[in-house]
Amino acid sequence: QVQLQESGPGLVKPSETLSLTCTVSGGSIRSFYWSWIRQPAGKGLEWIGRIFTSGSTNYNPSLKSRVTMSVDTSKNQFSLKLSSVTAADTAVYYCARNRGSSSSGNYYYHYMDVWGKGTTVSVSS
């Protein structure tokens, strides 16, 4: 059974770069899309973006200028970097496996079937 575990600093200073890693266990990272989602305390979920094991990425347009995702298949890990953080980036960050299905002749990656437990990141000086 595939399990995901987020890791990284719990505290980041304003204007610096937030860096998180998600380790995939119980299965291979290969041939799947992997997403990052975040949730500010008491608020809703926000999709940040996804990465395929080839390195292909899709980002939320609202965060695209600050987001970089990467993958290391040898370590069964994928990572998130969010630059120039502010207090508004304080949230629980989740990694998740992104799955999809065919519709009207195209294939869409539109749901997350396995989630990590989440890691809290606070942005403060």
Add this chain to the structure above:
Amino acid sequence: QSALTQPASVSGSPGQSITISCTGTSSDVGSYNLVSWYQQHPGKAPKLMIYEVSKWPSGVSNRFSGSKSGNTASLTISGLQAEDEADYYCCSYAGSTTLIFGGGTKLTVL
């Protein structure tokens, strides 16, 4: 891109049925049968309950069902149980490879 619109809260008694709506636009919910629903208990990660509007992942009770009409998707929970008390989020494909979530609905089992 604005979040999909969900009611802030719904409630029901054990054994009853409730429905949570998720309203988007013709650019997301209305254009694709690609809506998923997630259950989130306090302090826990979201759990996939429904995908592709009305399909069940393995292990999810068929008391949960999904539907869609126009720009609005719905999650119905029948035979409410105390363990169903949680936050529920809808999510839709929104074109150009992006996903958009709803604001979330708190379900209270009375």
